[in-house]
Amino acid sequence: MAISLVRVITLEKSIKSLYLLVLILLVRPILNKKAFRSASIILWIVLLIYLTSPYEFKLGIESVKKNSILSYLLGLTNLFNSCLCWLVNKLVNKLGYIFFKLNRIIGSILIFTYLGIKIYKFHKVMKGSTLTHNTLCKEKISEFGLKRKVEIYINNNFKTPLTFGVLRPKIILQDHILDDEKLLDHVLIHELIHIKKFHILLNHLVNIVACLYWYNPILWLSLKYIDQDIEINCDKLVVQQLGDTIKNRKEYCMSMLKLLEIKSNTNNFVLNLNPNKERMLIMKKWKKTLAGLMVFMFAFTFCLPVFANVTDLNQDRIDTKGEIVTNINSEFGDRVQIISDEEYQKLELGEVSRTGLRAANVDENIRLSRFDKIDYEFNMDTWTGPVHDGFTVRLKDMSCSGGIKYQVIIEEDGKIIYNKFFSSDSILKVKANRGSRYVVTIDNESNKTLSGKVKINSYVR
Structure with missing residues (x-):
């Protein structure tokens, strides 16, 4: 077997990603309810890495024994790969006249500029924040033992708690959260887990992909599901931190319910705790099962043709x-x-x-x-x-x-x-x-x- 990296244009990656996006959107409800905690996040990360990398794998396979398991797997992979290549060839040549490289670059620059303006406006609002020295806040930060310095601010201009910053993370809270000790405890654990797992870095990667592939409508529609699955993953980790019992799940859902009616219009370069009914329903029903694991393995296996182009070394080119x-x-x-x-x-x-x-x-x-x-x-x-x-x-x-x-x-x-x-x-x-x-x-x-x-x-x- 020969493995090499092959450069692939972004337009071709965008078309191939449609298959992967549809696959993830189909299986994510099952994974969130029945698979292990990070199942859907793993698939999203794989997609984001694929879209931000200029390469894909090229696998050269020599003659394989007929009727072996490997031969059937290679045959299945080649079938999917051939279908994807056929679709790519058809669409690239049609869409290339509209979304040629210069147009795509101009669109990306405009979106990056728009995002930069939003970041500037966010930091202007941040000037009204006040650093808090709340005792419970300091205790929670110490419990997590993070090597990075975490600062907590109070700013009532924002509707819900949020986290931003990678190297020097900051948590923004509101006065009404400080007044509720149980709610404050749940919110701090949630935001500190975001920081510990570098979810904000993943959020930045999502924004970069959105800017590069702005012409992909399905990807844009999927952005909210990526954010949702990050929050669901964090919710599960919060319950694990509290102790996964029915009582703790119920109390955590009650805390989210207190924030549910608060509408958030926060910029998308931060992580904000903005609960919804889907998250609370999953927290109520989530349970690891064999069926969930099998669905994840199925989805991951059928993702492979997107990342690897399998060729027969004996075939002429x-x-x-x-x-x-x-x-x-x-x-x-x-x-x-x-x-x-x-x-x-x-x-x-x-x-x-x-x-x-x-x-x-x-x-x-x-x-x-x-x-x-x-x-x-x-x-x-x-x-x-x-x-x-x-x-x-x-x-x-x-x-x-x-x-x-x-x-x-x-x-x-x-x-x-x-x-x-x-x-x-x-x-x-x-x-x-x-x-x-x-x-x-x-x-x-x-x-x-x-x-x-x-x-x-x-x-x-």
């Missing part, structure tokens, strides 16, 4: 037309098939992106002196149009007085994926990885001058 003189295998193995001129003419060809590199949308005559070579550098990303997922290299009317002999070398992200010799015209159709960089080298292996035409274009698979 480059199609060619032309007489191969010498076959030199690279570390990637043989990835070659034959296509005809008619098949080449049917391809939907386009420009290959240039991002500061040499122009790769090539259609020119070449003339290489003896043992000379020429390189074409490009990548498969684009700023102002749809992203294609392959490219063609066509060498036509090749001639040399001493006999044609030239070599074509293709590099992907610095690694050779193709290296072969030809003695006639040739056509290469390369299935590319979006976002990867490529170098196509044509090397004259003859001691005479080689001339001909070279054409490089992208295409849509």
Whole structure:
């Protein structure tokens, strides 16, 4: 098995994440009621890491024994992967005309600016806060033994308790909470658990993803469920801290009920204790069961095709037309098939992106002196149009007085994926990885001058 990382464009990740979002939204009610405490949070974290990382795994599998468990699992994974790739190819090429990279970046900058304004306004309101020296507050902070310094402020401009800050966390309370000792105890435990588990950091990650993928409507709709599941996870940890008994669950729910009718319009870069009926219902019914664990394992397993692209190492990845003189295998193995001129003419060809590199949308005559070579550098990303997922290299009317002999070398992200010799015209159709960089080298292996035409274009698979 060969494992590597492959760069993936954000638009493709956004489309793949739709499958994962729907899966999580379907199973989260069951996980919150019947699985272990952090089940739904784990799935959300996996999604957020996937969306913020520019890479996904590529797994190369060699021949596997037929009718084995591994073969069935790989078959199932490949089926889901093929369906996702088909969906991505269809949608990327249609949506790419609307949500091309420049548009997405402009939208992200505007949302980041809006978030910055909200943070500025929040800190203006924070100026009216007063540091409290309440004895119970100090005792609770000491019980948690946090290494970070935690400060507690009173500010009645906010409707509900909230927490913000990662390195120097602050808790904002209201006067009516200080007047109720039981409510104060529950609120402090809740907010201190947020701090201990770095939930505010997770909340920041959610905001970053929302800014980067602002054009994904399902992701925006899911944001409130991410916040809700963070709070549900915290509620369960509070009950564990108090002692998981019916009495403690009931008392904690009563404390949340006191805050239920208070409406909150707090900014979304803080964690605010804003209870609702779903949370109290889950606190009443939550119980770890085998069925809940099985649902989590099922959901996690079916998440894998989103994160990993499974390929057969024995499968070819480059199609060619032309007489191969010498076959030199690279570390990637043989990835070659034959296509005809008619098949080449049917391809939907386009420009290959240039991002500061040499122009790769090539259609020119070449003339290489003896043992000379020429390189074409490009990548498969684009700023102002749809992203294609392959490219063609066509060498036509090749001639040399001493006999044609030239070599074509293709590099992907610095690694050779193709290296072969030809003695006639040739056509290469390369299935590319979006976002990867490529170098196509044509090397004259003859001691005479080689001339001909070279054409490089992208295409849509």
